[in-house]
Amino acid sequence: MPDKFDLLRDIFGHAQFRPGQEPIVDALTEGRDVLAVMPTGGGKSVCYQIPALILPGVTLVVSPLISLMKDQVQALVQNGVRAAYLNSTLTAGQYGKVLANMRAGVYKIIYVAPERLGTDAFRETVASMDVSLVAVDEAHCVSGWGQDFRPAYLGIRDFVESLPRRPVVGAFTATATERVRRDIEDLLGLADPFRIVTGFDRPNLYFEVIQTTKSTKDYELRRLLRKRYADRSGIVYCGTRNTVDEVAEKLRLAGYAATGYHAGMSDEDRHAAQEDFLYDRCRVMVATNAFGMGIDKSNVSFVIHYNMPKDVESYYQEAGRAGRDGEPADCVLLWSESDIILDRFLIEKNEENPELDPEDAERLKRLEYERLDRMSDYCRSTDCLRARLLRYFGTEPDKERCGNCSNCNGDFETRDVTVDAQKILSCIARTNNRFGGSTIAAVLRGSMNPQIERYGLDSLSTYGIMRGRDEREIRSLIDELRLQGYLSVDPDSIYKIPALTPKARNVLLGRETVTMRFRRGNPQPADAKKASKRSKTAAPAGDGTLLGHLKAERLKLAREMGLPAYVIFTDAALVDMCRVMPGDMDEFLTVSGVGKKKAERYGERFLAVIRKHRVDK
């Protein structure tokens, strides 16, 4: 029986397992079902690919996205593993050929779209085979509670049970809410699974939030693409299809190699856009969230959000598509108040879901508003962004400040805002918690609006006590008082009426001071050390450095083979080659990400580049 460590090293070229991988491999190999929650880029594939090579029979990998299949199969074949995929992109002839090969026992791993499981041709073929393992990728698609519900996933359980011998089932997802996890276990029929949630932290990602207005967004975006991410490949996520079209067009006019992707485009155009990006012909992908699920491009160095997503789950999932090779990468969120208005509009518009009864629809809507609030808290917060994300996903960060986000690295000053806080809190107390933030701010500024007139709020003693102050400033003070726990908002009401908490009393009585962090100027990019580390993989092909030469060789090979460059070697592998500077094949095999097959196939060419570089120097 092949040994898991040998396989990890020889086939996949990794020196050791990442956290969580080994126990998952063990459980599946011993025949126990698994439910694994791992963040995007955590290394899920190895967890079922290694058992697939150890177990006697065939492994079926159910996956929702076609692009993922093709990529993963290409990567496996490159590593010397017999693999194939079955989905709607194959012609009838190709499809039949794969089925015939399956019957002949050619493959060890077969990727299959969920819709195929129910077809007669597939069932008949599989009935004569020995299926050892069914791995379900993106398993949250089975749950109606998740964002990506795929009805065909509901057929997986029936398919598994229809097999002559029940295979072991492994379910994998990056979405971790309790409810979805329970659904996965029930609806896939997992039998007493080994459950594991691995760390959600992605230390190589730098998180940044930049507040913009509608009119400064484009400027900020271009500044980032020009100054910070020149020559780098990344994704710009937009909130709507229209925005995608507009932003992509503007970037192209400004001379950037950008392409666009959204569900409103024809299959053909979408496919072309995706290939342009995967094969590095376009370095900037402007897309809605329709792009990226299962996209396995490892060298995405940045993900910029042009609009604020509707919840933190979506944000972390989309941002997490950066830096899957483990190299430093950036996640930048450009947000503006108008994004929140857009998201509210989208939530309201969504309400006409004919399958829900009105009560459920109302409950769902409230949950969406609640999630939207957490998302805008993330944008407004001045404490560590990473700590906030980790807490959101239910894990305690090891430190309060990560040192690798715009709030940790930003330039802030702390000011005493006790007097302002007292004014705001007493105004809220005097209006008996009946009005929202905008009316409170209007009362404090001494302005007039229909509410103030109607309820006679201009006769309050707090009317006009913050005259001359900016409305936005007062609103952000109110937000901050809520974030610090002096105000609470009834989660069941959509009217965001702030109310005093018991803690607020201490402030009103002058027993407690309130401080707030203010940003001085623009947020700083990561510190100098990080910045130089980040630029390590930025060498464009052929810039005279060894890394540049290696990239050029990879590009040449990629063109010859008709493969995406990163399927040959990831950026991380090339960087490690520069570190190891292998002189011969044995040393070449010690490079991270280099397995036996790839060494055989490409080793000599890369060794030659390294030798030449040595001589030139």
Ligand code: ADP
């Ligand atoms: P996921 O499916 O969880 O998003 P992948 O399986 O695509 O993640 O793995 C992400 C990246 O991590 C890939 O580039 C892969 O080569 C790398 N990787 C996986 N396992 C290891 C490991 N044990 N050591 C080093 N790199 C690894």
Ligand code: ZN
């Ligand atoms: Zn931080």
